[in-house]
Amino acid sequence: MVQEVNKSPKQSREGSPWKGLGAVIAKEMADHLTSARMRILEILIILTAAGTSYAALQKLVGSGSQNEFLYLELFTTAREPLPAFVGFLAFLVPLVAISLVFDAINGEFNQRTLSRVLSQPIYRDALLLGKFLGAFATLALVLTAIWLLVFGVGLIGLGVPPTGQEVARILLFLLVTVIYGGFWTALGLWFSTRFRQPATAALGSIAVWLFFTAFWEILVSLFAQGLRPIQYGLLEEVLARAKLEMFLSRISPNTLFVESTIALLKPAVRSLGLVLPFDLQGAILGAPLPVSQSLLMIWPHITGLLAVTIMIFALAYVSFQRQEIRV
Amino acid sequence: MKRIISMLMIIFSAVFLFAAVPQQAFARGNDLSGSGIQLSTTYPSQFVELGESVTIKIDVGSTSGDRILQLGLADIPDGWTASFRGGGKLVKSVYVAEGSSETVSLRLDPPQDPLSGEYTFVVLAEDGEARAELPITLSVQEKVPAALEFSIDLPTIKGSPKSTFRYSARLENTGDEEVMVNLTADAPVGFLTKFKLSGQEVTSFQLGPNQTKTINIELDPITELPAGTYSCKVYATGGDMQASLDLTAEVTGQQDLKISGVDGRLSSKATAGKENALTVLVTNKGTASALGVDLSSSAPAGWTVSFDPQEITEIPAGDQVEVNVKLTPPDKTVAGDYMVTIRSKSAEGASESADFRITVATSTLWGIAGIALIAVAVGVVVVAVTRFGRR
Numbered sequence: 001m002v003q004e005v006n007k008s009p010k011q012s013r014e015g016s017p018w019k020g021l022g023a024v025i026a027k028e029m030a031d032h033l034t035s036a037r038m039r040i041l042e043i044l045i046i047l048t049a050a051g052t053s054y055a056a057l058q059k060l061v062g063s064g065s066q067n068e069f070l071y072l073e074l075f076t077t078a079r080e081p082l083p084a085f086v087g088f089l090a091f092l093v094p095l096v097a098i099s100l101v102f103d104a105i106n107g108e109f110n111q112r113t114l115s116r117v118l119s120q121p122i123y124r125d126a127l128l129l130g131k132f133l134g135a136f137a138t139l140a141l142v143l144t145a146i147w148l149l150v151f152g153v154g155l156i157g158l159g160v161p162p163t164g165q166e167v168a169r170i171l172l173f174l175l176v177t178v179i180y181g182g183f184w185t186a187l188g189l190w191f192s193t194r195f196r197q198p199a200t201a202a203l204g205s206i207a208v209w210l211f212f213t214a215f216w217e218i219l220v221s222l223f224a225q226g227l228r229p230i231q232y233g234l235l236e237e238v239l240a241r242a243k244l245e246m247f248l249s250r251i252s253p254n255t256l257f258v259e260s261t262i263a264l265l266k267p268a269v270r271s272l273g274l275v276l277p278f279d280l281q282g283a284i285l286g287a288p289l290p291v292s293q294s295l296l297m298i299w300p301h302i303t304g305l306l307a308v309t310i311m312i313f314a315l316a317y318v319s320f321q322r323q324e325i326r327v
Numbered sequence: 328m329k330r331i332i333s334m335l336m337i338i339f340s341a342v343f344l345f346a347a348v349p350q351q352a353f354a355r356g357n358d359l360s361g362s363g364i365q366l367s368t369t370y371p372s373q374f375v376e377l378g379e380s381v382t383i384k385i386d387v388g389s390t391s392g393d394r395i396l397q398l399g400l401a402d403i404p405d406g407w408t409a410s411f412r413g414g415g416k417l418v419k420s421v422y423v424a425e426g427s428s429e430t431v432s433l434r435l436d437p438p439q440d441p442l443s444g445e446y447t448f449v450v451l452a453e454d455g456e457a458r459a460e461l462p463i464t465l466s467v468q469e470k471v472p473a474a475l476e477f478s479i480d481l482p483t484i485k486g487s488p489k490s491t492f493r494y495s496a497r498l499e500n501t502g503d504e505e506v507m508v509n510l511t512a513d514a515p516v517g518f519l520t521k522f523k524l525s526g527q528e529v530t531s532f533q534l535g536p537n538q539t540k541t542i543n544i545e546l547d548p549i550t551e552l553p554a555g556t557y558s559c560k561v562y563a564t565g566g567d568m569q570a571s572l573d574l575t576a577e578v579t580g581q582q583d584l585k586i587s588g589v590d591g592r593l594s595s596k597a598t599a600g601k602e603n604a605l606t607v608l609v610t611n612k613g614t615a616s617a618l619g620v621d622l623s624s625s626a627p628a629g630w631t632v633s634f635d636p637q638e639i640t641e642i643p644a645g646d647q648v649e650v651n652v653k654l655t656p657p658d659k660t661v662a663g664d665y666m667v668t669i670r671s672k673s674a675e676g677a678s679e680s681a682d683f684r685i686t687v688a689t690s691t692l693w694g695i696a697g698i699a700l701i702a703v704a705v706g707v708v709v710v711a712v713t714r715f716g717r718r
Contacts, residue, residue, distance in 0.1 A: 125712065270663040279661050282627030284684060287664035293688055297662065303697030310704035314711045321715035 020122035021130050028134025032100060033141075041096050042142065048088045049146045050153070055079035057157040069288070071162040072169060072265040074154045085150060086261045089177055090254055091213055096142065097184035098205040100135040103198035104189055105320060110198070128320050132189050132313060139181040147174045165267070168291045173264045179302060180257040183309045184209070190316035193323065212252040220248040242274055256305050260298040272297060363391030364459035365428065366452050372464040377443055381435045382412075383463060387421050387452055388428030394454050395422050398431065401460055402449035406438025409448065421452075435465065443469045474501045475508065475534075475563050475570035483575040488554070488614055492546040492576040498563050499539040506565035508534045510542070513560040517552050518576070520559070521545040534565065546576050554580035554614050580615025580644070584671050586681035594684040600658035601690070605683070609639065609671050610647040617642045619674035622650060626667045629657035642673075654685060662689045 032038050056077035060070065067073055078084035105128070108114040117127060151170065155161070162170070187208060191201040228241035249255045259272045267288035271279075289297075365388035375381050387396060397420045398411045411418050413431040421429050433450060450461040479496040486492050500506050509531045512520040522529055523543040534540060544561055559574045587593065589606050597603035611617045620639040624632040635651040642648050652669065665687055670680040 271661040275661060278628060279659075282625075282630075282665045282667065283661070284664040284666055289662055290686075290688075293662040296689055296691060296694060299694045299697050303700050307700045307704040310701065310708055314704070314708045317708065318711050318715060321711075 018126055018129075020120065021126040021133075024122065024127055024130025025134045025137065028131055029138050029141075032135065032138040037099060038138070041099060045092060045096065045142060045146055046149065048092060049085065049149050052078075052082055052085040052088055053150045053153045053157075055082050056084065057153065061157060068163075069166055069169075069265075069267055070158055070160060071151075071154055071166040072267070074150065074158070075170070075173065075261075076265045086173075086258070086265065089261075090258055091209075093139075093143070093177060093181045093257075094184040094209045094213075095206075097135070097139055097181045098188040098202065098209065100138060101131070101185050101188035102192055102202035102205055104131045104135065105192045106196050106198050106201055107192075109196065124321060125317070128189070128193075128317055132185060132316075135185050135189070136178075136182055139185060140178045143174060143177050143181065147177075165288075165291060169264050169267070169294070172291070172295060173261055176257065176260045176264065176298070176302060179305050179309070180253065183253050183305050183312070186309045186312040186316065190312050190319065193316050193320040212254050216252045216254070217249065220245055223248055239274065246273065250301075250304075253305060253308070256301040260301045263294050263298045267294060269294075269297075363389055364394065364396060364452055364454075364457050365390060366450060366459045366461035368461060368463065371462065372466070374466045374468055377467055377469045378437055378441050380437065381465060383433045383435070384430055385433050385450060385461065386428045386430050387423055389423040389425050391425060393422070393424045394457075395420055396452040396454050399451045399453075400448055401451040402447060402462075404446045404448070406441075407446065407448075408436045410434045410436075433463075437467070441467060443467045475499070475506065475565055475568050476501055477561070477563055477570040477572040479572055479574070482573060483577060485577040485579060487581045488548055488552045488578050489581070491548075492574075494544040494546075494574050496542050496544055496561070496572055497539050498534065498542055498570070500534040500536060500565075503536045505533060505535050506568065508532055508563050508565040511562045511564065512544070513562070514546060515557045515559060517548055517550045518557065518559065519547040519549050520561075521547065544574065546574070548578070551612075551614065552578045554578055578614075581613045582611055582615050582617035582642075582644070582673055582675065582677050583613030584617055584620065584642070584673060584677055584679040585610045585612055586669055586671055586679055588683065593681060594686065595654075596686045596688065597654050597656055599656045599660040599662070599687050599689045601655065603654045603656075603685075605652040605654055605685075607650045607652050607669055607681075607683075608647050609642060609650055611642040611644055613677075614644050616644050616646075617673040617675070617677065620648075621672050621674075623670045623672070624652075624667060625670070626654070627656075627660075627665055629660075630665075630667070631655040632667065632669075656685075656687050658690075660687050660689070662687055 053074055056074050056079065059077050059079045060073055075085045078087065082088075105114070108117065118124065147170070151162075184205070188201070188205045191204040192198070195201040195204060224241050224245040228237065228244050230237045230241060250259075263269050263272060268286050270283070270289060365386070367386045367388070368383055370383070373381065373383070387398075389396075398418065400409050403409055411421075411431050411433055413421060413429070418431060421431055423429050435448065444467055446465045446467060448463045448465065450463060452459050452461075476499040477496060478499070479494060481494065484492045484494060498508065500508075510522045510529070512522075514520045521544070523545065524532055524540060532540070546557075546559060555578055557576045557578060559576065561572045561574060563570045563572075587608050587610065588595065589608060595603070595605045597605075609620060609622070618641050620642055622634040622637060622639075624634075626632050631654075633653045635653070639648050639650070654667065656665070663686070665685045667683045667685050668680050669683060670678060672678040
C-alpha cells in the first residue's frame with residue numbers, strides 16, 4: 001500500500017480530505033467534555049480563576065486605584081501568595097492542552113481502534129486535524145468559560161462596566177491565550193503520534209513545558225554570559241548581551257505569551273524590547289496606547305506562535321502519515 | 328482860648344492813656360471828669376473773624392460814691408449792633424457801689440455783610456454827673472478758606488494694554504480747616520480706577536489744614552484696549568471745594584501671539600518613519616501687528632520638523648496665519664504619545680509656544696511580515712499534505 005501510494009499518489013487520492021472532519025471533531029469534543037480527566041482540569045481551572053480574581057478584587061476594591069483600565073488590572077493584579085490570573089494561565093494552559101491530547105493518537109492505537117476508525121470513509125488527514133481541532137475547541141471553550149467567569153466576577157465586584165477599549169483588550173487576551181493553548185495542543189499531538197506509549201508522550205510534552213517554564217531562563221542567561229561577555233563594561237556590550245538574552249528568551253512560547261499579555265493588559269506599555277532613555281525623550285509616559293498599536297507590538301509574538309503551531313502540526317501530520325497503523 | 332487849651336489837654340490825656348494801654352495788663356477807661364467811674368477790660372484790642380460775634384467782659388467800678396451808670400456806646404461803626412448783658416439779661420444800666428466793680432458783657436454783632444478792617448468802638452458809662460469811656464478795637468480778619476490743590480509730576484504714563492498705569496499725585500489743603508476729601512474719577516471706558524493712600528484703597532479721607540498727602544492713582548485696563556491716548560480726570564471734592572487733575576494713559580499697541588491647532592486641537596497623529604502633516608494656526612490676538620514671526624520647534628531627538636512658511640512676514644492684529652508643519656518621527660520610534668513644542672517668535676521678541684501631543688503609530692509593515700511567516704507555515708503543511716495526503 002505504501003509503495004503503491006508512492007508510485008502513483010494521484011490515483012489513491014480521491015474525494016475531499018475534509019470528509020468526516022466534523023464528525024471527528026464532534027466525537028472528540030464529546031469525549032473530552034465528558035471525561036473524568038476534564039472534570040479535574042475544570043475544577044482546577046475554575047478554582048484558579050475564582051481564587052485569583054477574588055484576590056485581585058480584594059486588592060483593587062478600596063485601593064482607590066486611579067487606573068482607567070480597572071478591568072485589566074483584574075487579570076494582572078496579584079495578591080500574595082497567589083500569582084496573578086495571567087501568571088496562572090501561563091503554566092496551566094500548557095498542562096490542560098497536554099492532558100487533552102497526550103494520548104490522542106497512540107491511545108487509539110493501543111486500544112486498536114485506529115484501524116477501525118480509518119476503515120470508515122475518513123482520511124487520516126481528517127482524523128488528525130479533527131483530533132487537533134477537537135482538543136483545541138475544547139480548550140477554547142474552557143478558556144472562554146473561565147474568561148467569562150472572571151469578567152462576571154469583575155462586573156459584580158467592581159461595579160463599573162468595562163470600556164470598549166478594555167473589552168477589546170480582554171477579547172484579544174482571550175484570543176492570545178487560546179493560540180498559546182493551540183501551540184501546546186499541537187506539541188502534545190505530535191508527541192502522541194511520535195511515541196507509541198501515552199505515558200512517554202505525556203512525559204515528553206511535560207518535559208518540554210518544564211524546560212521552557214523553569215530552565216529556559218537560566219539557560220538563556222548562561223548563553224548570554226558565554227556568548228556576549230562583558231569585558232570592559234561598555235554600553236555596547238551590555239546592550240548586545242541584553243539583545244541576545246531577549247532574542248533567546250523569545251524562543252520560549254511562555255515568554256511570547258507573557259509578553260503578549262503584558263502588552264495587552266497594560267496599555268501604558270510602549271515597547272517590549274529594549275528602550276533606551278534616548279528613545280523616550282519627549283515621550284509622555286503613562287499614556288495608554290491604542291489597542292491597534294498594542295496589537296501591532298505583539299503581532300510578531302502572535303504570528304510566531306501561530307506559525308510554530310502550524311509547523312508542529314505539520315510535523316505531527318508527516319509523522320502520522322508515515323506510520324504503519326495496522327498492527 | 329481856655330476852651331482850646333482844655334480841649335488840647337483832653338486830647339493829650341487821651342493820647343497818653345491810649346499810649347499807656349499796651350504797657351498795662353489791662354486797659355482802664357479814662358476818667359473824663361475825674362468822676363471816679365472806672366471802665367476796664369482785659370483785652371481791649373482783639374482779632375475776630377469775619378462775621379463772628381464778639382463778647383467782651385467789661386468791669387465797671389466806682390471810686391467815689393455809689394452810682395447807677397447808664398451804659399452805651401459813644402462810637403459804633405456802621406451796621407454793628409451792641410448789647411450789654413449782665414446776670415443773663417440784657418441790661419442798659421449797672422449799679423456799682425463805691426470801691427467795688429461789676430462785670431457786664433458787651434456783645435458786638437457784625438453787620439449782615441461784614442468787611443474786614445479795623446473797627447473802633449467806644450464804650451460809655453455815665454450818670455448825671457460823670458462819664459467814662461473805654462475804646463475797644465476789633466480787627467476783623469477774613470479767615471483763610473480751605474482750598475484743595477492737586478499736583479502731579481508725571482501726568483502721562485505709557486504702557487501696554489495689559490499694564491496698570493500708576494500715578495503718584497499730591498493733594499494739598501492750603502486752607503486753615505480740616506476737610507473731608509472725596510476722590511472721584513472720570514475714567515474712560517475700559518479702565519478701573521483705584522485710589523490708594525499708604526497702600527490702602529480709599530475713596531475719602533480727612534485732610535488737615537496745610538497738610539499734603541500723596542495719593543497713588545491706579546488705572547487698570549479691564550479689557551484689551553486698542554492703542555491710543557486715554558485721558559482721565561480725577562476730582563478731589565471737599566465741602567464746596569474741588570480740585571481736579573488731568574491724567575493721560577498712553578496705551579501702546581502690543582502683539583500677542585497664540586499658537587493652536589485647527590479647532591483648538593493640540594493633538595495629532597503621526598506614523599513613525601513617515602512625513603506627517605499638521606496644521607498650526609498662529610494668531611495675533613494683540614493690538615499691534617507682529618512682524619517677522621519665526622517658527623521653531625523642540626521635538627524628541629531624531630525627529631525632523633519643518634514649517635511652511637518658516638517665517639511669516641506680518642500678522643496684523645486680530646489675524647491668524649495657517650502654517651503647515653511636517654513632522655517626521657524616526658523609523659524606530661516607540662509607539663505612544665510624544666510632546667512636541669512649537670514656538671513662534673516675532674522680531675520684537677514676543678514669544679509664544681504650544682505643546683502638541685503627537686500620538687505616534689508604528690508602521691504596519693512588520694505585521695505583513697508576520698502574516699508571511701504564517702503563510703510559509705501553511706505552505707509547509709500544504710506541501711506535507713500533497714506529499715503524504717489522504718491515506
